[in-house]
Amino acid sequence: MTKAGDEMTWKDLEVGSIITEPGNASQYQTGDWRTQKPTYEHSRCIKCGLCAIFCPEGCIGPTPEGFFEANLFYCKGCGICARECWTKAITMVEES
Amino acid sequence: MSPRIGIEVSRAISIAVRLADADVIAAYPITPQTHIVEDLSEMVANGELEAAFIPVESEHSAMSACLGSAAVGARTFTATASQGLELMHEVLYVASGMRFPIVMAVANRALSTPISIWGDHSDAMSVRDTGWIQIFAANGQETFDNVLCAFRIGEDPKVLLPVMVHLDGFHLTHVIEPITIPEADVVKRFIPPLEYPLPLDPARPVSMGAFGLPYIYPEAKKAQQVNLEASKEVILRCWQEFGDLFGRHYSPLECYRCEEAKVLLLAMGSFTETAMSAVDAMREDGNPVGLIKLRLWRPFPFAEIRSAVKGAEVLVVLDRALSFGGPGGPVCSEIRSALYNLEEKPKVVGFVGGLGGRDISPEGFREIIERGMEIAQKGSDQEFEMFGVRE
Numbered sequence: 001m002t003k004a005g006d007e008m009t010w011k012d013l014e015v016g017s018i019i020t021e022p023g024n025a026s027q028y029q030t031g032d033w034r035t036q037k038p039t040y041e042h043s044r045c046i047k048c049g050l051c052a053i054f055c056p057e058g059c060i061g062p063t064p065e066g067f068f069e070a071n072l073f074y075c076k077g078c079g080i081c082a083r084e085c086w087t088k089a090i091t092m093v094e095e096s
Numbered sequence: 097m098s099p100r101i102g103i104e105v106s107r108a109i110s111i112a113v114r115l116a117d118a119d120v121i122a123a124y125p126i127t128p129q130t131h132i133v134e135d136l137s138e139m140v141a142n143g144e145l146e147a148a149f150i151p152v153e154s155e156h157s158a159m160s161a162c163l164g165s166a167a168v169g170a171r172t173f174t175a176t177a178s179q180g181l182e183l184m185h186e187v188l189y190v191a192s193g194m195r196f197p198i199v200m201a202v203a204n205r206a207l208s209t210p211i212s213i214w215g216d217h218s219d220a221m222s223v224r225d226t227g228w229i230q231i232f233a234a235n236g237q238e239t240f241d242n243v244l245c246a247f248r249i250g251e252d253p254k255v256l257l258p259v260m261v262h263l264d265g266f267h268l269t270h271v272i273e274p275i276t277i278p279e280a281d282v283v284k285r286f287i288p289p290l291e292y293p294l295p296l297d298p299a300r301p302v303s304m305g306a307f308g309l310p311y312i313y314p315e316a317k318k319a320q321q322v323n324l325e326a327s328k329e330v331i332l333r334c335w336q337e338f339g340d341l342f343g344r345h346y347s348p349l350e351c352y353r354c355e356e357a358k359v360l361l362l363a364m365g366s367f368t369e370t371a372m373s374a375v376d377a378m379r380e381d382g383n384p385v386g387l388i389k390l391r392l393w394r395p396f397p398f399a400e401i402r403s404a405v406k407g408a409e410v411l412v413v414l415d416r417a418l419s420f421g422g423p424g425g426p427v428c429s430e431i432r433s434a435l436y437n438l439e440e441k442p443k444v445v446g447f448v449g450g451l452g453g454r455d456i457s458p459e460g461f462r463e464i465i466e467r468g469m470e471i472a473q474k475g476s477d478q479e480f481e482m483f484g485v486r487e
Contacts, residue, residue, distance in 0.1 A: 005309070005311060005312055006311040006312070008312065008315060009315060010315040010316070010318040010319040010322070011319070012315075013312075013315060013316060013319050014294060015195045015256055015293055015294060016193065016194040016195035016196070016256070016294075016304065017193070017194075017306065017308065017312075017316045017319070018194075018294045018302050018303065018304050019302060019303040019304075019306050020294065020300075020302050022301060022303075025307075028309070
């Protein structure tokens with residue numbers, strides 16, 4: 001894509017709004033829907049990855065240290081990870 | 097020399113589709129469209145037309161199958177009427193939004209209830225805003241010619257839009273008319289092979305019909321609007337070239353005896369042929385009346401309408417569809433709005449008639465015109481009148 005989606009004019013669209021670039025849904029920032037964000041207390045985290053399994057966005061992955069954290073570009077702040085976490089290592093806080 | 101033969105108009109349409117060398121036909125039978133697809137399925141079964149005929153279980157499936165066919169760049173045809181058109185309604189928007197040049201013959205028929213298999217334009221008007229090009233034919237030859245033109249117009253790289261060719265149920269579908277059938281090689285030259293720019297192709301994957309978020313949906317709609325409007329130029333060029341090649345000329349609207357006319361009648365479809373007799377008779381009596389036959393319904397020919405009514409004092413519009421609780425017929429409503437801002441314009445009087453196959457005779461058209469003149473002069477407390485309804 002030569003332009004970001006919200007910069008495209010009607011003239012930039014392919015015929016029939018056909019999408020020629022695979023996987024461009026990944027460019028869509030769903031993170032700005034969020035009103036709460038997950039915060040992490042690594043001392044409580046046992047690196048089980050249950051939060052990643054439950055995340056409906058699939059936006060949680062391991063950090064280089066092996067902790068699991070959400071990619072805030074996509075995280076919608078639903079709080080499922082915080083609710084499912086065995087050890088209460090995740091706390092949802094209001095976005096400022 | 098092209099043969100001129102007596103043939104049922106429905107069967108002539110199937111010949112036009114064969115000559116256009118359609119690749120895929122997906123259709124569900126419904127009166128009065130049946131003979132069109134019946135003939136096509138026979139042609140495919142007999143090997144006279146190398147195409148896939150997809151028998152489907154509903155019109156919704158018919159149009160959905162057409163989407164798939166058009167998506168790979170195959171020349172696609174279907175036909176339906178009335179409730180069948182209603183059943184495919186939601187898919188019609190997809191066809192135009194995805195810019196698929198599907199050609200569909202619509203054997204115009206009234207909508208239920210009461211159930212009616214006979215003709216009027218309520219089905220055509222209900223799909224007015226689906227983004228298809230809509231052409232109304234007045235007779236068999238016009239229907240045949242415009243089915244050929246529909247492929248050429250819809251598939252033009254500047255257009256790539258689906259096209260409906262409307263013909264009145266029974267009044268056209270089931271009558272035998274003399275129709276000139278052109279030679280196959282001339283038609284082949286007239287309709288070049290379809291080259292859809294981004295077809296489904298494993299070598300070049302694309303996503304079609306994707307989600308459109310609020311930040312892009314209005315842009316997509318604007319593109320569609322500009323595109324449909326711009327199709328008019330291609331339609332005019334196509335009709336010009338068709339005329340040069342086949343000697344039969346078409347235009348967005350046709351004026352019949354409009355010279356010096358003070359009163360004009362505007363109608364669409366096969367009823368215009370009857371209205372011509374009424375205009376002839378009234379002219380003989382010295383009444384300065386004329387007839388406008390509106391052929392191109394979408395894109396709407398604003399400039400042509402405005403210029404055609406110039407000088408007229410009264411414009412009587414006959415609709416064969418009713419917008420319940422509204423301003424009358426959709427045609428009259430649009431014509432009125434097209435003329436509203438003009439400094440000089442005729443008084444517009446609307447009639448709704450010919451619903452559910454009710455005939456209007458030449459005398460009936462005369463009555464409509466005369467009553468229209470009376471209303472224009474004296475005014476009326478009604479937005480429109482229903483013609484020929486027993487009180």
